[in-house]
Amino acid sequence: MRTITIRYTSFRPCPNCRGRGDDGFDWRPQRCRRCRGRGRLVTGVEVEDSEEGILPPSRYEFTAQGEVYLLDFDEHEEIEVIRPGA
Numbered sequence: 299m300r301t302i303t304i305r306y307t308s309f310r311p312c313p314n315c316r317g318r319g320d321d322g323f324d325w326r327p328q329r330c331r332r333c334r335g336r337g338r339l340v341t342g343v344e345v346e347d348s349e350e351g352i353l354p355p356s357r358y359e360f361t362a363q364g365e366v367y368l369l370d371f372d373e374h375e376e377i378e379v380i381r382p383g384a
């Protein structure tokens with residue numbers, strides 16, 4: 299099956315929680331909503347297609363939380379997406 303492998307290539311510390319991953323108080327930790335507890339935001343990704351190789355940035359979009367959206371792919375084709383940390 300065709301596979302899409304996503305890798306994160308660069309990050310920046312989350313400005314909301316200053317990299318701690320929570321924005322609550324010491325006695326009541328609360329997961330940071332901006333970075334979802336990771337303490338960092340994604341600033342770069344690499345997407346590798348088993349058929350086309352490394353995809354150009356125009357083929358996908360990504361969010362600071364690490365969600366990657368593939369563009370211009372046939373919705374009916376079965377594709378296995380391999381996400382970081384999965």
Ligand SMILES: [Zn+2]
Pocket residue numbers: 312313314315316317318319320330331332333334335336337338
């Ligand atoms: Zn944060």
